Structure formats: structure tokens, C-alpha cells
Amino acid sequence: MYIYGVNPVVEAFKVPQALKEVFIAKKRILKLKEIIELAEKNSIPVKIVDEAFIEKISQGVHQGVVAKIKPKETITLDDALNIASHKNEPAFFLILDLIEDPQNFGSICRVADAAGVHAIIYQERRSAGLVPSAWKASAGALWHVNLVQVNNIKYAIRALKEHNIKIYGAEAKAEKLYWKSDFTQPMALVVGSEGKGIRQTVLSLCDEVVKIPMKGKVNSLNVSVATSLLAFEVLRQRSKIID
Template sequence: MESKNLMYIYGVNPVLEALKVPQALKEIYIAKKRVSKLKELIELAEKNLISVKIVDEAFIERISQGVHQGVVAKIKPKKTITLDEALNIPLHKNEPAFFLIIDLIEDPQNFGTISRVADAAGVHAIIYQQRRSAGLVPSAWKASAGALWHVNLVEINNIKYAIRALKEHNIKIYGAEAKAEKLYWKSDFTQPMALVVGSEGKGIRQTVLSLCDEVLKIPMKGKINSLNVSVAVGLFAFEVLKQRETL
């Protein structure tokens, strides 16, 4: 549930992570029956001068859209950054660029889980298209276990524009595609790069795939010929970390 300027997130981990950015939190609601189990969260909120309200669980049920664990928080939506700001991040960190471009992933669970992987793997920014993408909805926050607070997000009108802009900055574009010929671990990920992944149902759109400098696949030995997109992102992302370990 959300409004133009406020959003509700739910679940213990997302709310605990939000408390690390206390200026973003407006109020926290705790179900009466869960107070004893959530004392640590309540104490942390009070320490940060965040209002805590004890309410009936039915109130939380109306606001949340999934497993809430007895806690809901009203937050200001996370601010996205511009593509130019994203390009400055690896420069400031003195690291080769590592961006993730997600092509029309509409499942909030996947969007959230991908964000969790991106945070763990040190991706400099996630770039996604405003239309036909899951974006920052409450269920994505829940699936990310709070990681969405810590990743940089670039919301853009057209990811093809973003890809062209990255290429102008000598960032190589890799596409993850099941029908590709080259295995992903045989590529050089030590150079500045961006990885493009598509939705499970349709994969990367052909118009986007045509902009990739190299298309790579994950080898599959089983009878199921594809992985969940967040699992695929994890395999690619940690291969990047492995190759850059000695830089």
C-alpha cells in the first residue's frame, strides 16, 4: 500500500534495515500480540525518536500484502539517482564499473531478491525502466530483506538509452541469455561492465539484446532449461567478484 509521498513496508528485516536510515521512517505499527517478541525493534525505534503505535493485528493485515510478522512501517519512498550520478560511483570508489540492467522484470519478488544479490555483490547501481518494471513496491521491499535501502537505483524512461550512454563511457555490455553460445565464466569481468538480464518468461527483448557487446549463458545439465532470474544474477555477480579479487 502506498501514496504519492508515503509507502508502507512490512516484515521485521525490512523495518530493521529502514531503522538504519531513520530520517526515512515516519511511524511504526506493532501488533499487540507481537510486542514481547519485537522489544528490540521497539527500543531501537524509540532510540531514533520514531513513533511506535501498538495496534490490532487486523489493522496491519489491511495495510500489508504478505507475511508481516506483526510489524508495518510508514516510510518516505527511497530516492533514485540519475545515470550520471551512477557513473560517478565507481570513479569515487576507484573500482571498475559494475552495473546491473534489468529489462522489464515485473515480479516484485524477483526485483527485491535481485536487489539483495546486488547489495551483497557490490553492484554500483541497478538500472531499470520506469514502465513495465516492478519497481519500489512493498512486496519488493519485503523480498529484498531491506537491501533496497542500500543499493543505488536508477529509474529511467528507456533502458536502451542507458545502454548507449554506458557504452559511450567505455562500459562493456553483457547480456545473459539461455540460447547464447559462450559460457559466462569465460568472459573478462575485470573491465568496466554492465550485465543485462530479462524477465523469466520472455528474456531480454531483442531490441535490447542487439545492443549487448557480448551474450553469455549459464550451462544447464538438467531437464529444466532456465534458472530463476535472481539466481542467474547471483551466479554472474559472484563470478565478477571472483575475477576482480586480485585487482
Template sequence: MEGKDRLMYIYGVNPVIEAFKFKEALQELYIAKNRLPKIKELIKLAEKHSVSVKVVDEDFINKRVEGNHQGVLAKIKQKKTITVYDAIRISEESKEPAFFLILDLIEDPQNFGAILRVADAAGVHAVIYQERRSAGIVPSVWKASAGAVWHVNLVEINNIKYAIKELKNVGISVYALEASGERILWECNFTQPLAFVVGSEGKGIRQTVLSMCDEVVKIPMKGMLNSLNVSVAAGVLAFEVLKQRHYRI
């Protein structure tokens, strides 16, 4: 992010391609001179949308971001977050039962970004996360999400416990996904308005957050390990919800 203009860098081909779908999001595009033959599509899009393109040495990009940037860097306007009440309104206007994901202190950008990709694919109305001790919407999360950040409603909040309380106040059931759950995921009825809490791999969901949830459920495990990567687990639960709501046989 840069000063009061709330500009930031994102990198990678897919996140930048997605940025072209949002009017005035892209401010400048930087392309490493040694990658030019492979990314002609980006240059054509930039010309179409009147976005300035600068051909730079790859070191210029390396100094600004970490990770596999594919020779592409863009300066963008920071995506705006919404409030819990905005999220509830969006779910109501969709004419579908509410479906939210609540992330309890997920600090790994790869997991955070992968969950946003799941949220976009499964039609989650919003992803709610805590401002502190979470990865947040940093450049590596944009890259890990393959650009899904652009399409997911994001609620950044001081304390997710407040969000849980407000969701429950309007009749939205809050589930936690933990290995300690009593019922298996697909034994539950997820056709009603709901939110799902997932926690970090290292510590899981905090006990104070678990105590606020209506029910703790689990994914059955047949192997020697008792848990999945949090983004994989989020994918399993999200598509179980989607299956129950739209693809009942």
C-alpha cells in the same frame, strides 16, 4: 505512496530494522499487539531513534499490505532514485571498475527484491530498471530484498535502452545473460567496467535490447531445464564478477 509527501509503507522485521540506519527515513512504526513479545528489538530501536510506535490490531496492517508482514508495518520516506550519470560517477569514485545490473522488465516483486539483495551482497554500483512494466520499489520488493533496497543505488529510467547507450558511450561493456549465449559466463573477462542485462523469466531479454549488447553469455546447464530463476542467475553472474575481480588464485 501517499500524496506529495512521497511516503509509503514497508513491512517485515528486516526491512524495518535496516530503515533505522538511515536518518529520518522512518516516520511511524506500527506493531500488531499480538506480536509484541517477539519484536522487542524494534521497540528499543524506535525509542533510541525517537520514532513513534503505535500498537494496533493486526487487521490494521492486513488492510494496508499483502504478504508476510510479521506484525510490523512502518511508514517511511520514499527512497530516492539516481540518474545514470550519478551511477557512473559513483562507480568512478569507488576506484573500482564499474559494475551495473540492468533489469529488462522484471515484474515479479520476489525476483526484483531478490536481485537487489544480490546487488548489495556483490557490490553492484547500481541497479537500473525501467519505470513502466517493472515491479519497481513497491512494499513487497522491500520485503523480498530483506531491506537491501536501502543499500543499493537505484536508477529508474523511462527506457533502459537509453541507459545502455549512455553506459557504452563512456566505455562500459554491456553483456546480456541468456541461454542463447555463445560463450559460458566464466570464459569471459569481467575485470573491465561492465553492465549485465537480465530479463524476465517468461520472455527473457527483448530482442531490441539484446541487439544493443556487446556480447550474450550463458550459464552452462547440465539438467533437463535450460534456465534458472532470474534472481538465481543474477546471483551466479554477480559472484563470478566478484570472484574475477577480487579472488583470483
């Protein structure tokens, strides 16, 4: 498994034994001095290579650095439930209904890390998953978010409901505005793919469906942007209670 880009690689140094090897482009040694020093400090092998080698591995905006990493471990749904319990916080999960664009997947992980989401739940099939471009889009946040990979998110939703987790769906055609919902209780937020939204079979399992009001001519936001608005409303409501 390889990741590329400055931020994802720098963040990897914060995770014990995550990095196996770092590759630096010859022409960018001076600009990547920080990464080289971190590698030396952590006894990670560094190889100076032609930029063509890095381009072949990364197939994206690599900034002159690629790293070989150990696979990120996912957690179970039970593990995710325990995280909120151990932190003495009401549960907050994101459920991704077939997000197939790696850029969106990575950006959502970045939002989740910033907003204090306890875990992201996604389906193994027909989801972007942990591909290199998702790591790049996350700016390294993928190292710090808890991921639950399941065979079927509908089963996962039912399991969460058995633990009194309220399920919210984000849907453009919903009647209720998202800021009028109570996000202070244990909850999971379902977001769907940008093209099709949440599948009807998944939407039917949601306890409440909310929307972001739109006044422009384009009737939807990018899914990662929409997730950001919703996630930070959760954080706002919960911070208000703490204050």
C-alpha cells in the same frame, strides 16, 4: 509508502530520517522488542494495533510489523557513473529488462548489495519497482542499493557504451559460458524477465552474450538466482586480481 517485515524495518533505522511511523501487532510485542527499542532510541512513533490492521496494509508475510517510510530516492545515470569513479573501481551495473515480479526485483536488489553492484538500472514502465513486496523480498537491501530509474533502458545502454562500459547480456541460448568472459573491466550486466528473457531490441545492443550451462531437464533458472551466479562471478574475478 509502507514496508513490512522485520528485516526491512530494522534496516530502515540505518537510514537517516527514513522512518516516519512504526506499527506493531498487539500479540507480537514481546517478539518485536528490538524494533520497539530502536524506535524509542530514534524518536520514531510506535503504534500498537490489531493484527488485522497490519494485514490490510501489508498483504504479505508481515511478521507483525509495518512501517510508514519516506520514498526512497533514485539517482541519475551520471550519479551512478560517479560512484564507481569515486571508489576507484571498474564500474559494475545491473540492468533489469522489464522485471515485473516484485519478488525477483527485491531478490536481485539483495544480490546487488551483497556483490558490490554500483547501481541497478531499470525502466519506469513495465517494471516491478519499489512496491512493498519488493522491499520484503530484498530483506532490507533496497535501502542500501543505488537505483537508477529511466524512461528507456535502451537509451541508458547507449549512454553507458559512450562511457566505455561493456554491456553483457545473459541469455540461455548464448554460445559463450559466463565464466569465460572477462568481468574485470567496466561493465553492465543485462538480465531479462523470467518469461521472455531479454528483448531482442535490447539484446542487439549487448557487446557480448553469455549463458549459464544447464544439465537438468528445466532449461532456465529463476532470474534472481541466475543474477546471483553472474554477479558473484564478477566479484570472484575482481577479487582474484586484488589478491
